[in-house]
Amino acid sequence: MSEATGGIHMEEGGGGKIKKFLYLNRKAPYGTIYALESLEVVLIAAAFDQDVSLAFIDDGVYQIVKGQHTKGIDVKNFSPTFRALEGYDIEKLYVEKESMEARSLKETDFLVPVKVVNAAEMADIMQSQDVVLSF
Amino acid sequence: MMKFGILINEGPYTHQASDTAYLFAKAAIEKGHKVNRVFFYHDGVYNSSRLTEPPQDDRHIVNRWQKLAKEHHIDLVVCVAAALRRGIKDENLQEGFRISGLGQLIEAGIQSDRLVTFGD
Numbered sequence: 001m002s003e004a005t006g007g008i009h010m011e012e013g014g015g016g017k018i019k020k021f022l023y024l025n026r027k028a029p030y031g032t033i034y035a036l037e038s039l040e041v042v043l044i045a046a047a048f049d050q051d052v053s054l055a056f057i058d059d060g061v062y063q064i065v066k067g068q069h070t071k072g073i074d075v076k077n078f079s080p081t082f083r084a085l086e087g088y089d090i091e092k093l094y095v096e097k098e099s100m101e102a103r104s105l106k107e108t109d110f111l112v113p114v115k116v117v118n119a120a121e122m123a124d125i126m127q128s129q130d131v132v133l134s135f
Numbered sequence: 136m137m138k139f140g141i142l143i144n145e146g147p148y149t150h151q152a153s154d155t156a157y158l159f160a161k162a163a164i165e166k167g168h169k170v171n172r173v174f175f176y177h178d179g180v181y182n183s184s185r186l187t188e189p190p191q192d193d194r195h196i197v198n199r200w201q202k203l204a205k206e207h208h209i210d211l212v213v214c215v216a217a218a219l220r221r222g223i224k225d226e227n228l229q230e231g232f233r234i235s236g237l238g239q240l241i242e243a244g245i246q247s248d249r250l251v252t253f254g255d
Contacts (some may be wrong), residue, residue: 017245034144034255037177040216044237050245064213131244133250135177 019130024098024105025060025102026134029079030070035063036078038135039109044061046088053129055122056114057099064093082112096122137168138169140243144254146178147196148189153182156253157199162209172210172243173200177254178217183211183232200233212239 014050022112023042045052051086070077085091093114100106100116107116117125126132137179141160145152173183187197194235204211211232215221227232244250 019245021241021244033177041176041237041240044171047238048241048245050241074231094201131250133244134251135144 016049018049021053022043022126022129022132023052023054024132024134025054025056025063026058027063028052029063030073030075035060036133037078038081039078041133041135042085042090043088044130045132046085046090052057052090052095053089053125055094055096055125057096057122059099059103061095061099061103061105064095064110064112064114065105071101080109085112094122094125107127120123137163137248138246139163139168140154140169140247140250141170141173141239142252142254143173143175143179143182144177144248144252145211146181149186150178150255152210152253152255153179153196155199156251157196157203159251160203160209160254164203170207170209171247172212172239174240174243175211175213176217176237176240178221179254180213180221180223182215185196185224185227185229187229201229204231204254205242210239214240 016047022122023038025038027034064082065102068079093112095114095116097116097118107114141156143153143156143206163170168222181199182200184197200211203209213232213234215234215236224236
């Protein structure tokens with residue numbers, strides 16, 4: 001715990017503030033490191049008992065597409081980690097419908113259960129958060 | 136008075152993120168607000184390199200952060216995982232910065248009134 005929280009011991013239970021954190025994933029999984037390092041933040045955040053959601057928009061929807069093969073570019077395929085999120089009680093995953101459809105993807109193409117929402121609903125989800133971390 | 140946390144996701148000079156974050160922090164402080172922590176992530180960790188040596192007639196982005204932090208007690212935190220990946224270690228870390236975990240970013244999100252991200 002102390003490593004995960006950078007040596008700071010957070011208050012637990014009633015004394016700690018619980019905020020709504022949204023991790024907004026906008027970029028393709030490979031080509032840049034943003035997606036991988038975003039997922040690293042999400043995993044650490046799980047230790048803080050906050051109210052966590054993930055959203056995938058634009059090329060970010062590719063991060064959770066099934067059947068990723070990265071051997072050809074010699075980069076680690078980190079997509080299986082998304083399946084582990086459930087074990088951290090991170091179960092609110094949203095995909096923007098417009099981004100999904102623009103890329104000819106369907107809900108069954110994703111490797112984790114997601115809720116597909118339109119752009120207006122996504123805006124409401126963002127509006128309801130305390131902290132939005134956009135990568 | 137508002138408490139701000141700042142997240143910088145891009146390196147110095149290539150990208151304007153660190154400049155804009157600095158000007159934002161300075162303006163916020165001048166208006167009477169508080170900047171608690173600046174967290175450097177992704178290539179943003181390069182903003183902490185002690186080896187940075189820009190031309191004399193250019194702004195010194197690293198030292199500028201160092202000075203602002205010293206004057207206004209801002210906690211400058213560099214993500215350890217992102218830093219090690221990019222060759223930033225205590226031995227080349229500018230004084231006034233510290234290397235720590237991603238938990239410090241989450242904590243800034245919890246403790247600040249607003250967490251503001253600068254980057255692509």
